[in-house]
Amino acid sequence: MKIKKVVELLNAKVVSGHDHLEAEVEFCFASDLMSDVLTVETENLLLLTGLANLQTIRTSEMSDISKIIFVRKKNATEEMIRLAAENEMILIECDYSMFKTSGILFSAGLKPVY
Amino acid sequence: MMHFEFHVEGGNFLKAGAASSQLKKILKQLNVDPKTIKRVVVAMYEAEVNIVAHAYKGDIYIDIDTKKIEITLIDEGPGIPDIDLAMKQGFSTASSVVREMGFGAGMGLPNIKNNSDELTITSEVNKGTTVKFATYLNQ
Numbered sequence: 001m002k003i004k005k006v007v008e009l010l011n012a013k014v015v016s017g018h019d020h021l022e023a024e025v026e027f028c029f030a031s032d033l034m035s036d037v038l039t040v041e042t043e044n045l046l047l048l049t050g051l052a053n054l055q056t057i058r059t060s061e062m063s064d065i066s067k068i069i070f071v072r073k074k075n076a077t078e079e080m081i082r083l084a085a086e087n088e089m090i091l092i093e094c095d096y097s098m099f100k101t102s103g104i105l106f107s108a109g110l111k112p113v114y
Numbered sequence: 115m116m117h118f119e120f121h122v123e124g125g126n127f128l129k130a131g132a133a134s135s136q137l138k139k140i141l142k143q144l145n146v147d148p149k150t151i152k153r154v155v156v157a158m159y160e161a162e163v164n165i166v167a168h169a170y171k172g173d174i175y176i177d178i179d180t181k182k183i184e185i186t187l188i189d190e191g192p193g194i195p196d197i198d199l200a201m202k203q204g205f206s207t208a209s210s211v212v213r214e215m216g217f218g219a220g221m222g223l224p225n226i227k228n229n230s231d232e233l234t235i236t237s238e239v240n241k242g243t244t245v246k247f248a249t250y251l252n253q
Contacts, residue, residue: 033216033219034216034217035217035218035219035220035221036219036221037216038156038159038160038221038225039228041152053127053214053215053216054127054128054130055127055130055163055217056216058130058131058134059131059159059216061135062131062134062152062156062158062159063152063156064148064152079128
């Protein structure tokens with residue numbers, strides 16, 4: 001699925017990395033715990049998280065995750081956007097809960113990592 | 115043989131991961147295979163976050179040759195009284211601040227082990243901890 005489609009389904013807002021909207025994504029992982037994110041080995045992963053701080057971006061950088069959706073109306077800070085841009089990531093803000101977001105994306109065909 | 119050193123400040127979550135980020139850039143430049151890079155930088159980041167989360171300060175020494183990447187993290191801090199217990203998944207002494215940053219679930223040390231080929235941890239209570247691990251190249 002194209003990221004553009006994900007944004008549309010979630011009625012979400014892209015805050016960084018607009019030029020990556022055509023990128024494809026196959027798997028999704030939802031977690032507020034970065035320790036868990038760091039154990040995932042799946043490639044081309046979309047991260048759903050309600051944790052919006054600099055370590056969310058750092059964790060994604062180390063895990064080769066370049067697509068992040070912040071759920072529950074969490075916003076990315078300027079510093080997060082700067083670091084994300086440096087690492088060519090797309091950051092998306094979504095007003096829905098983690099459950100609703102997961103449900104929509106699962107129904108649309110995104111796969112779980114396990 | 116290449117050698118790199120980084121300094122880590124305890125408690126400074128704004129800078130946590132800066133050294134790991136530098137290492138990732140270096141390994142990319144050296145054309146190390148992406149899967150190996152991910153293993154090394156995830157292990158290094160876990161260890162770097164541990165210094166930020168638990169210690170007062172620390173130094174990271176990285177040695178890279180054609181066979182392996184060896185990383186030694188030496189910190190000054192409270193130390194680990196029971197290393198076997200600290201290695202157990204789910205055991206954590208992390209503060210609420212650390213947990214707010216998305217860590218402190220007691221998964222860091224087991225994940226370093228999972229992402230490295232050699233790991234030794236030595237520690238002295240009220241003095242500090244040394245974590246040394248290596249990841250082999252060209253597997």
